[in-house]
Amino acid sequence: MRRILLCCVAVLVCLTAAGCCNRTELDELGITAATGFDRDGDDWEMTYQVIVPSASGASQGGGSAGGGSQPSVYVFTTKGKTIREAADLGYTENPRRLYFGHTEILVIGKGAAETGIEQILDVYFRNIDARETVLVAVTDGKASEILRKMVPPEKIPGTALAELLRKQDNNSSYFPVVNVFEIAQKLVSDAQTVGVPEIIVTDGDGKALESLDVNKTTSPPVKMKVERLGVLHLNRLVGYLNRDESYGIAWLTNQVKGSTISFSCSGADANSKNGTLRITSAKTKVTPVRAEEQHYNMRVETEASGNLLMEFMCQEDLSKPDSIRAIEKAAAEEIMKKIQMGWGASQKLRVDLPGFADKIHRKDPKAWKKLKNNWSEELSRIELDIHVKVKLERHGLIKKSFDTLLNQNSGQE
Template sequence: MKMLSWLLIIILFVPILSGCWNRRELNELAIVAALAIDKTGDNYLVTAQVIDPGQVSTNGGGGGRAPVTTYSEKGKHIFEAVRRMTTITPRKLYFSHLQMLVISEEVAREGMNNTLDFLTRDPEFRKDFYIVVSRELNASQILKNLSPIEKIPAQKMRSSLETSQKAWAPTIAIQMDELISSLTSDGSNPVLTGITIKGEGDDGQTLQNVERIEPFARLKYKNIAVFKKDKLIGWLNEKESKGYNYIKDKVENTVGPIPCEKKGELIIEVIRSKTKVKGKFINGKPTIDIQIRSEANIAEVACQIDLTDPNAIRKIEKKTDKVNINILKTSIARAKKLGVDIYGFGEVIHRTDPKAWKSLKKNWNQEFTHLPITIHSDFKIRRTGTVNQSFLKKE
């Protein structure tokens, strides 16, 4: 009897285990690489950048078509606009391979909560795509720009964002989880990198844009957008954006000019940087202490200086300390002017004294504008390059 019962259970489960009951074939899906969200009147305008498999396949001979195509539809809600696209797409849109989300400046200023709710609620969206804000143009225009080297524009945007953060510093690659964490934190506000088009945007939508040595238009990351909770309230310039990344300990590699003792400048390349932010209370008032330790190589010399002289190197290090401190102070001053803590200083204060934080968190952005902040920089030159003396000295 017991054996018969087990046999009946096995028979009941066999139909369930005997195949992929919810399978979706690749030729039935339209893979979305990037998504753009604009506002038109009271409606959202959603644009999807869809990959053309035949044009990106290594075995495909190509048919003179673009590697991607875009579909756009309007709706009072984002999900409504997405489903309305089925009236013009040959296949159902598939979002699990989404790489970039571009939000227009207008949508960002009104607030991103409605946008992010759909993206976090739908299980088809993974959370590893990057989010940026289109600056001075519609988000849909960003998705229509064809780029050389990378066939899929979304892949170009993703790799360029990652590379610029690692090698330049005034940009930051933010994924969905990081953005949600900043939005829900009491002691921090989110930031996103801005993106725009350099050149003639309309010409960048044609295949001729990737057939020229110098394309008509290129996508370019530009500055960091500052949010108060989910609403865009301002922008950091290049210097202020670099200062933000220094404070957040996100600088891996960057370059910058340092004034020489006499006429001219030299360029240093930061190869390592570590920032520690500590909080403490002095006379019952919160304060922040920032310590930056950086190492760099001399990359370019455009002045007369003896790099074999240890005293000259020490002077460069001291001047670099001053330059770094100025970069951070400039960034903090801009954030205080905007009235938002984008550095997570509130979280630092919370960890320092959770009890005191309870009385501070309600008006933390206002407290932040008066927060005393001290900055210490310890900068070291490691290498001076393959030559000690610049040919400028001989000339």
């Protein structure tokens, strides 16, 4: 009986002793919205954009209990021989433990991207607080400069930058977004290449907002925008694609979600774009086709559908099937041009941005063994056999352009 009582007492002591001895209170955490990576010689420069809870709460209508005019984030930069050392040195000037579970975006500066990002990826896959779904962007300057700029009217710039990438991806598809996991996955694939959106700052002079008129309408002195697609091969930045070239790669890699295609009217100048088709769905299939010896070409089959609910200043009568087919053909030709531009830019950089290597490897492993050692040279030989089919689903409320209707009424008078 005594033994039973002693056992019960021991269990009760253990239960009362067990507690959250390693707990961390919320007011001890510094929640980061964005992280920047730069290189200064052999050192890493880490920049953190940390949310100020009191200020962000007040800015969302929480009364005056918060920060008034206090900034919603604060930004600081540390330097170290390794990323971990730079992060630890942050505690010399930051009273809170950095928490990366809510980080929205990583910005990699030009110096770090050109030196190599393998250490960045290693840190993110080892850190239990970090998420591999964080979006990634590059910049032609320093990441610290990007994170120190505000993005009106949003209160948290890091979140605004991530939303900027997502919105343009969903509505225009010019620069497909990519996260940490996808970058690692593509860099270790046979193609070993990935595209990352580039963020730049335009019209920046560092001044405060200036009033434009008597009603105190303001315009931000600096603007954030997605400018190009940075191309990472192996682990380094090797070049950029402009908007049209990046858009072509998006079509070629089946990453077009919502987008807009401008086309020329029948018989009009090719540079004159008078019609706009809003793409609502798109699908691209790429199939390796065996040519002579071990050489491969690519058959590209693209299907897209859209609505003619934007501008249309052509003379065609949309009640006639021939006019519908002419519009579909014109839009298909524009898509073909963009695909060719994207592939041409990838060939010029001697990188496999569309991921053709992985497709050949899956279809013909024996052929890939012979091709992979000289893959950069083989890329210059690959030709695309492009087939695009566009379907016009809706053409709006009127059958003819308003310009045509005006001309008809003028002729009757």
